[in-house]
Structure formats: structure tokens, C-alpha cells
Amino acid sequence: MDKQKWKHYWRVLSSNNLGLFGVALLVIFLCIALFAPFIAPFDPTERVGSPFMKPNGVFLLGTNDIGQDIFSELLYGTRVSLLIGVIAALISIILGCLIGVIAGYFGGKVDSFLMRLVDLVLVIPFLPLMILLAAFIGPSFWNIVLVISLISWASPARVIRSQVLTLKTKGYVEAARSIGTGIGVILTRHILPGVIPIALSQFVLAASHSILIEASLSFLGLGDPFTKSWGTILYYAQARGAFLTDAWIWWVLPPGLLLTTLVIGFAFTGYSLEEILNPRLRKER
Amino acid sequence: MSTVLSVENLSTFFKTDKGIAKAVENVSFSVDEGEMLGLIGESGCGKTTVAQSILRLIEYPGKVVAGSVYLNGKNLLKATDSDLTGLRWREISVIPQSAMNALNPVYTVGDQIIEAILLHDNVNKKEAVERTKKLLELVGIDGERWKSYPHEFSGGMKQRVAIAMALACNPKLVISDESTTGLDVLTQAQVISLIKNLQKKMNLSVILISHDLPMVTSICDRIAIMYAGNLVEWASTEEILKNAEHPYSKALLNATPDLSNPEREVTSIPGSVPNLVNIPTCCRFHTRCPYAFDRCRQETPEFKEIKPGHYVACFLEEEQNG
């Protein structure tokens, strides 16, 4: 049955061009991130050429202000952007799941309190807060992950709570209660399987969201100075005046395009995931 | 007594991904003037599809593929759209399954009835209002409440409004499609008794579609029993109760407990309804029939008259009588 299920998912996915495109994009980026050391012609931390070189046969996208190869920087940057995005999204989804399930299943005052908390997090203007937080606890890889997850757990929590609310009224949950099944078993056997599909599509959305936030933070100079992400590249480009010269074509445009493409990849995957996992769009039975 | 509606060899099929679903096949029956016919069967047996076919409400992927429906001599299946507009409401009307859905919540019930009257009858607004009030009183609602909105009525009263609406243009034939399902037992009885009394008073012909056998047997003049898209038996109520011929009819009569005789054991019909998609030629009941023999699996029994007014589609009767 499990095999059939996956086969079915694959059928839905492959019949959906957008989804297939999205997944293909993600796979390409994953490969770039994994094999960056093999693809990149230079070590991005080494000064390999003279500063501000234009693109040529050796340096495909020229060099930056201290003579590092921008192309190699971009390839290695994929690693950082993807890693931060995925880790932050994972943390915020786990947090969101936990809070959503607790709020939805137990209801009452617990629910009211947690949902007001969610409202609070949702209405806070996130960019200023993040700048403040990032500046306050200092720029580092894990701090950025922390800041992003603190901000982005709220909206998945709310979506998951509403799913739990509908699952809770299902007859089989009540039946399990009347049998005398413990709360832990009810949550893991009856509630969670219904939540996971939604959590998965939320995860994809959160990942693209996190990548964008990371880029914005780094662009503002609040990123980790020791790991170069696409945002950091943009920050240096801006700081060294690349926006004002011809250099934007090879220094600003490529990271920007990569960011857009990656986010599009996530978005398309998210849509098709929803189609696979949303029982209303699934008509096998 | 003259025949108001006669349905001959009606077949309605639906196109599905997996093939053709023969939702209704070879259904024939008729309704006399002032008669109440009960059309009964379990969910999915095609009784609503029959009603929709008569009213020409079948839409793609469904299609009436054969047969004819004569309403006072006019073939409804060949009628043009403008003919139909004239026929609906004035000749034939429906009391829908759910009055909640039939009434538009943003207009008063009066406006909705008046609109129907103005559309179909050549009267002025004032006369229409008067008639609406009379209609509401006919169904036991204060005529002055025509200015109320649907949500101001309770479930049973909404169903009465729906009845009033169905009667707005003095139709000859009313089809009640499970119009009391979902109501409480007493409210249901009230609505049914209203329909029955109106039927007598106005000499209406009524097709009562239901799955509730005890109710149908106590108020209908004749009963037609459907199973899996076929009509299996059609006779007067008395005849069905005393001399039901088809094994399905008999089983159905034995399946519901009887309040006057709670000791009688009820029996279920083993198995389940066959899938109507690409169903082969056979008696569709053979999978659940205790008397089924080879012929039932290979041929479709003809729906024929075995006694005056008593029609059955079963080989068994033929075997027994030669």
C-alpha cells in the first residue's frame, strides 16, 4: 500500500508541470550546494585575482573588491542560503506544530493564550524587529537561524491548529477516546497523520520565506560575516558601490536571480505538494 | 381515470472515467389523475435520476439516452426550452429535498412565490400577492407572513413554504423528492399529511420519492420499487403488501421492523448493490437474490404485467407459471 501511495504521489506530481519544474529547480540547487567544492573553480575565501575585474575566461563573473572570484562565491553561497532556510524552516515548523496541536487539541484557555501569542507575533512588523534582534544578539549563523524561526513559527501554528480542530471532531478520534486510548496515542496515531501533510506544505513555504529573510538581513550587514551567503555578496556589492557602476550586471544581478529562482522553486513545489496532500483535491476514492 | 404522466422505457446514463454508468435503464410507469405514486428504493438506486429525467434536469455527463415521457400527451423529452418553461410550474412542479437550499435567504418567501407566479401566469402583481397569501394559508401558515425571510421560519415551516411554492401555478403533477427526509418524525408526519390532504383537495397527481417504506405504504395508492437503476415491481399498495412478487420487494418488506408486530424477525439482504458502471446484461439483483439461477445472470428480465395492474421484472414468476 505504501508503495502504491508513493506511486500515486509521483503520478500527481509528474502530471503537474509547475510542480515538476519546482522540484527540478530544488534538485539543481541541492546539487550545487552539495558539490560546490567540485564545481567552483576557486576557493571563494582566497584572493585569486586583482580587485574589480570584469568577467573574463578565468573569472566567469569577475572578481570583487578584494579579488575573490564572484562565481565561486555564488556557488558556495547556495550552501549557506539553503542551509539557513531549511534549518530555520524546520525549527519554525516543529515549533508551529507543537503549539498548533496543543492549542487545537486542548482548546479552552490554553488555546486562547497561545493564539493571542500567535496574533502578537504576526502583527509585529518583522523587519525592524529582526534588525533589532540581530543587532542585539550579534551576527552569527545560529543567531540568524534563531531570529528567523522566532518570527516564522506563528503562521504555520495557526494553520495547523485549524487542521487539528477539524480532525478533533472526526468520529474516529472520539471513538478512540471512548475506547480509553491515551492522549499520547490519540495524538500520534490519529491527529499527527492528518497534520503532517499540511506541515509539509507549510515547511516548503517557510523555507522560501526564511531564505528571503536571511538575504535581507545579510544585505543589511546583519548576517554572519564569516559565512558568505547571497545576501552577504549583495551587501558587499552595495557597500563597494557596485550598484552605481557597470559591475551590477555581474555582481548584483546573479545573486538576485538565484534568490528569485530558488524561491520560485520552493513555491511551485509547495503548490503541487498541496495538490497531492490536500484530500479535497485528491480524488482516488 | 385519465393518465397524467406516462414514462416509457426511460434510460439515463452517466459518463464516468471508468465507463458508462447505467443509472436508470428501461423504466416504465404511469401516474393517473389524482393518484399518489410512491417511488421507493435505497440510496443510489436512481429514483432521483428518474425525477430529474422527467423534469429534463439531467446535465452533462448525464444523458437521457432512450425512452419517452408523456405529460398529458406531450412528450417532455422532445419539448423545446420555451415549451418547458411553460410546462414547469404550471403542469409539473417539484417539492425539493431540502427547503433550505430551495429558498433564497436574501428575499422574502412572498417575493419568491410572487416571482414564480408572475413569470408563469399572466396576472398582475396585486393578484399574485393575493394568491401568495392564499397559498401560504393553504399550507397552514399565516398569510400575512409572506413578508418574512426564510430564516424566520423553522425547518418544518420552510418545507411548507416549499410546498406552497410548488403549488403556486396550479400544477397537475407534483414530484416530492424526499421532501421530508431530515425532518423530525412528527414534523415529517405533519408535512406528509399536508401533502396528502392537498392532493385530495386539489385532485393532484403526486410522485412521492422516498426510501421510507412504511410511510409510502400507508399513504400511496400505487408503489413502484426501484433497485440499482431498474424498476423491479409496480402495483397497487395493497397488492405490494399482500402479493409482492419480486424477491427484492419481499426482502424490503421484511427488512424494516413493524411497530404493530415487534416480535417479527427482520432480515437483511446479504451483499451490496452492484456497481452500475459497465454493468453486464443480467438481473441486477441476482448477486443478492436467494432464488437466482443461471438465466438471471445472463439475461435482463422483462418488466411485464403478471396480473392487471401488477408489473414485475423477474424470471421466477415465469418459471413457476410455465
Next chain:
Amino acid sequence: MDNSVLLKVNLLKKTFVKKTGTLLKRKKTDVFAVNNVNFEIRKGEILGIIGESGCGKTTTARMVMRLMKETSGEVWFDGVDLCNLKESETNKIRKKMQMIFQDPYDTLNPGMRVVDILMEPLNAHEKNLEYQEKVKLVKEAIESIELKPAEDYMYRYPHQLSGGQRQRIAIARAVILKPSFIAADEPTSMLDVSVRAGILNLLLELRKKMGLTMMFITHDLSTASYMCDRIAVMYQGRIVEIGPTQKIIHAPSHPYTKALVSVVKDLNYFIKNRERLIFDGEVDATREAVGCPFVTRCPHQESVCHSKSPKIESLGNSHEVACHCHEDLLERTS
């Protein structure tokens, strides 16, 4: 308490608060879903609870099964007051009392196989059993509900079963722990007429085989008469009449029961005598709990019916009725 009584419900009450008005002028009114309900079920007996939708019969069952907290009252099961138990103690009691739900399409988890569904009660209460022993019990349970051979059904998902088969699996889940009490909440109302009888007969047979005590909830008087030894008639949260099935059907005393019986017994009689049996009034659930709940539809009402709610009185032979006028009615009919 009498030893032969398995379940005793005492002054059980459930109110829901209905909030009306604006934010500043908030008005709170209590809506009685279940109002001072008393009944007992003796060992081996089937008590039917009948009434229309919204009369509180399901709420009563849910409170008895501890799926919902009561507002006040007591539920005694086998000498224990369930209302004062902790959650963990309640869960232990649940081994002896199980419920069958109305909707067979909703009550089985669509993502679980039959064997996993039936394993659930065993996992909750028979933790020490080996997996193979559990599988054996599951097989027995499937065969006891007449789905044979069990292997054919064990590894199916609910969507591969028909409605009747699903309800049978739900029944198997309820009896696999060999409980002493079962609450069945309209187990046949969602099923087709042709398979209903099978479920009813199955329940009767299980009762005989396992000595089950049952609370059978239905809106259909004829089903209740087929199944039950005694019937309690509920109207708007109260029991208006309770007694042996024969008494309820042949000598109904409450006007509501009378109307109900006449509708089911002979609809034609009801149609001809509608005015004598019932008003064209409507159910009004929001009405204040003053007077008799049936007063809006009762054709025999007197002034006292509007002001005072009737107490339940015995008519002898454990037949009880809550009506101010039942004596007058008796005279009038005889």
C-alpha cells in the same frame, strides 16, 4: 443500590451557555440540552432512548460514556460514580463500557487497516499481550461479527468496505474487549434499509452471546420496539415517558408518545386525527425552561402546563410519565 442495576443515571444535567446581545450588553442564557434525566439499566437489558434530533439523547450518551463533562448529576456504573473519577481511572472503566457511533464513514480512521483499528482497544487495555495473541483476538472479533473469513477483511482499509461492513467493524471494535455495557448511538440511521436489519440482529445476538447490557439510541420507534426491553422517550432534554416496550407501544400515556406511536403505527390515522394528536406548533429549543416542554405542540394543554414543569410519576409496572394531564387523558380515551 440494587445489585442487578448496572447503570444508574441520577439527575443528569447539561447546560450550554448561549451568549446574545452586544459586547457591552452581553446576555447569557442557559440552554438545557439535558435536564434532570434519571434512569436505570439492569444487567442484560436493552434500554432504548428515543426522541427527535436535538432532544438530548446523544448528549446523554456522551455524558454516560464520559466523552463530555456533565453540568451536574451522577452516573453510577457497576457501583462506581463515574463523575468523580480521575481521567486515568475513567480510562480503566472504559474497558467495560464501549460505544458504537452513528456514522460508519466517520468512525473508522481512513488511514488505518481493519487490523490496526481493532488492535487499538487491545493496545489500550491489554498491553501485556503478545502481538500474535492480539491478532488472534482480532480474528475472533471479526468472525463474531459475521465477516468471514477474517483474513479477507483484516488487511483492508475502511474505504474498501461497504457501509454495513464498516459498521460491523465498529461493532467489533466495541466488543473486542468483552465489555459489559454498550451504548449504541443510532447505529443504523446512516445505513441502507436492506442492511439495517443485519446490524440490529447482530447486536441482539451479541447481547445473547455475551450477556451485554445496552443503551440503544434511535429516533425510530419501530427499531426501538424491535430492539429494546424498555424505552425512554426524550423530548427537549427530558424524559417524558419511560416504561416497558409493550406499555409504550400499546398504552402510551404522554401526548408526545401518543402522537409518535400513532404516526408510526398508522400514518393514515394520524392524518385523519391530526388535530386531536398534535398542534401544528413547532419545537422551540430556546424557550425558557418553564412549564412542560411539549406545551407548544400539545393539544390537551391546561394552564398548569405553561407554568409548572411536570414531575415524573409512576403508573405502576415501572411505567412512568411526566405529564400533568395524563389521568384526564386516560379517562378521555377509555
